Amino acid sequence: MFPKATISRFPMYFRVLTEYNHQNIALVSSEEMARKVGVTSSQIRKDLSYFGSLGIRGAGYDVAYLLAKIKEILGMDKKRRLAIIGAGKLGLALAGYTGLKQHGLEVAALFDIDQSKWGTTSGQLTVFPLTALASQKEELGMEIAVLTVPGAVAQTVANMAVQAGFKALWNFAPVRLVVPKNVIVQYEDLVVGILTLSHHLARKFG
Amino acid sequence: MFPKATISRFPMYFRVLTEYNHQNIALVSSEEMARKVGVTSSQIRKDLSYFGSLGIRGAGYDVAYLLAKIKEILGMDKKRRLAIIGAGKLGLALAGYTGLKQHGLEVAALFDIDQSKWGTTSGQLTVFPLTALASQKEELGMEIAVLTVPGAVAQTVANMAVQAGFKALWNFAPVRLVVPKNVIVQYEDLVVGILTLSHHLARKFG
Numbered sequence: 026m027f028p029k030a031t032i033s034r035f036p037m038y039f040r041v042l043t044e045y046n047h048q049n050i051a052l053v054s055s056e057e058m059a060r061k062v063g064v065t066s067s068q069i070r071k072d073l074s075y076f077g078s079l080g081i082r083g084a085g086y087d088v089a090y091l092l093a094k095i096k097e098i099l100g101m102d103k104k105r106r107l108a109i110i111g112a113g114k115l116g117l118a119l120a121g122y123t124g125l126k127q128h129g130l131e132v133a134a135l136f137d138i139d140q141s142k143w144g145t146t147s148g149q150l151t152v153f154p155l156t157a158l159a160s161q162k163e164e165l166g167m168e169i170a171v172l173t174v175p176g177a178v179a180q181t182v183a184n185m186a187v188q189a190g191f192k193a194l195w196n197f198a199p200v201r202l203v204v205p206k207n208v209i210v211q212y213e214d215l216v217v218g219i220l221t222l223s224h225h226l227a228r229k230f231g
Numbered sequence: 232m233f234p235k236a237t238i239s240r241f242p243m244y245f246r247v248l249t250e251y252n253h254q255n256i257a258l259v260s261s262e263e264m265a266r267k268v269g270v271t272s273s274q275i276r277k278d279l280s281y282f283g284s285l286g287i288r289g290a291g292y293d294v295a296y297l298l299a300k301i302k303e304i305l306g307m308d309k310k311r312r313l314a315i316i317g318a319g320k321l322g323l324a325l326a327g328y329t330g331l332k333q334h335g336l337e338v339a340a341l342f343d344i345d346q347s348k349w350g351t352t353s354g355q356l357t358v359f360p361l362t363a364l365a366s367q368k369e370e371l372g373m374e375i376a377v378l379t380v381p382g383a384v385a386q387t388v389a390n391m392a393v394q395a396g397f398k399a400l401w402n403f404a405p406v407r408l409v410v411p412k413n414v415i416v417q418y419e420d421l422v423v424g425i426l427t428l429s430h431h432l433a434r435k436f437g
C-alpha cells in the first residue's frame with residue numbers, strides 16, 4: 026500500500042507533528058511541515074494523500090488525526106520490546122537511546138557471549154548470556170532482536186535469534202544475513218551515511 | 232551526475248568488492264554481486280553503467296578497477312579526519328567503530344561540554360572542551376564534525392561547528408539543522424530504521 030520511500034519519511038513527519046501537538050497547534054500546512062522536515066511541500070502532500078483527503082484547503086492538516094494515523098501505520102500503537110545482542114559500546118548506546126521509548130519501543134535486556142559482562146546492568150538492564158536468548162524472549166516478551174555484534178559472528182548470532190523465535194532483526198553488523206522467508210531484517214549501516222557525506226565533500230571542496 | 236539512491240548503494244558495493252579482492256577474485260558478475268548485496272542484478276548493472284561500460288560480457292566486472300572507481304567517487308582516496316562532538320555513549324561507540332577507518336575516515340578527537348570528561352581518553356583519543364573546537368580543528372586537520380549531542384542543544388553545537396570552520400556535519404541528533412548554504416549536513420536517524428521494521432512487523436504479524 027505505502028511505497029517504501031514514503032514509509033521512510035513517516036518517522037520524520039511523526040516527529041514534527043509531535044512537536045506541533047506539544048505546542049497545541051491543531052492545524053498545519055504542508056508548506057510549514059516541509060520547512061521543518063526538509064522535503065518539498067508537494068512531496069508531503071503526495072505522501073499524506075495515501076491516507077485519503079486529510080487536508081482542508083486553506084486550513085491545513087489536522088495534527089492529532091495525522092499523528093494517530095501515522096502511529097497506526099508505523100505500528101507504534103503497539104508497544105514492542107527489544108533484545109540487544111552484543112553489549113559493546115554500540116549496544117549500550119542503543120540501550121540508553123531515548124528516541125526508542127518515545128516511539129513505543131523498549132529495550133528489555135542485553136545479551137553477550139562474554140561472561141565478564143553477564144549480570145552487569147546498564148541503566149536498569151541486565152546482560153544475559155547468549156544461551157538465555159530463547160528463555161528470556163519468552164519471559165520478557167521481546168519481539169525484535171538488535172544485532173550489535175562484529176560482522177564475523179553476525180550470521181551465527183542471527184541464526185540463534187531466529188531459533189529463539191525472533192521474527193524481526195535490526196542488524197548493525199555490516200553483513201547481509203541469510204534468514205528464513207518469514208523473518209524480517211532491517212539493515213543499519215552507519216558507514217553509508219558518512220560515505221555519502223564524504224562524497225559530497227569531495228565534489229564540493231575536493 | 233550520480234543519483235542519490237545510486238550513491239547510497241556504493242558503500243555496499245565497495246564492501247563486497249573488497250571481499251572479492253581479498254579472496255583474489257579478479258572478475259565478478261552482476262548476478263554474483265546481486266546475491267551478496269541483496270539488490271537485483273539489473274539494479275547493479277544500471278548503477279555501474281554510470282562508470283561507462285565496465286563489464287565484459289560473459290566475464291563480469293573487473294573487481295580492482297571497480298573498487299578504485301568507487302573509492303574515487305566516494306572520496307575515499309582522500310583521508311578525512313572527524314571530530315566527534317558529544318562524548319556520551321553514542322559518541323564513544325562511534326569513536327571505536329572500526330568501519331570508519333576501513334573507509335579512510337579517522338576520528339581525531341572528541342569534544343564535550345562536561346568538564347568531568349575532559350582529558351579522559353577513549354582508546355587513544357582525548358576529550359577536549361567544546362571551546363577548543365576551532366583551535367583543535369586547525370591543529371588536527373579535522374574536516375567533518377559528528378554531532379552526537381541531545382536534540383535540544385544540537386543547533387547551538389552546529390553553530391559552533393560552523394563557526395569553527397567545519398563544512399560537513401554528520402548529525403545523529405533527531406533535529407533538522409539550519410546551516411549556511413556552503414555547509415553539508417548528513418542526517419543519521421536511528422529511529423527511522425527501527426520504525427520501518429516495526430511497520431513491517433505490524434503488517435505481517437499484527
